[in-house]
Amino acid sequence: MTEIDYQFIAKRRAQKRQEYLKHRNAYLRRAKVYYQKNKQKCKTQAIKWNREHPRRRKEIISKYRQKNIFQTRKKAEQLRFINKDEYNKYARDRYAKRKLIVMMHYSKNGKCQCCGESTIEFLTIDHITQRKLLNHLRGFSGRKLYDWLIQNNFPDGFQVLCFNCNFAKWKMGRCPHQRVVIT
Ligand SMILES: [Zn+2]
Ligand SMILES: [Zn+2]
Secondary structure: OOOOOHHHHHHHHHHHHHHHHHOHHHHHHHHHHHHHHOHHHHHHHHHHHHHHOHHHHHHHHHHHHHHOHHHHHHHHHHHHHHOHHHHHHHHHHHHHHHHHHHHHHOOOOOOOOOOOOOOHHHEEEEEOOOHHHOHHHOOOOHHHHHHHHHHOOOOOOEEEEEHHHHHHHHHHOOOHHHOOOOO
């Protein structure tokens, strides 16, 4: 069995890096010329590499983004501005989809647990135990809350109420719908 000499490999790698840094500009110039001459080949190779190393690719991209966070943000902002309508539509669709997922999870057939209201625009997520107890959820509502619930695999302690019932519960501690009717 041959043992791998990691120290040697690391040393060699560092040497190569030094060499590269010394002649960086010349190297980049040459690489550019090569790319111009062999565009198609480079592209297919890149696509192939990306497909074979999806995890490494993700790492590289996120590292790049972190390093260039200002440019990344600026670019994203510009793109959002240029494709405003498209972006807004995407955001709306995503919101609607996620809201539906959450509502279906925390209710029977997407209805208010109290009065049975089923118009999705009227439905909200109610913290069964008071919001105060869930400190980390303070200020969470709408999109953020739905994202959080999905990310955390739908924790217990939530139910679907319509705006009316939710408001009544919050204001009076109990919805008027829940008055016991004796006939
Ligand atoms: Zn209701
Ligand atoms: Zn009610």
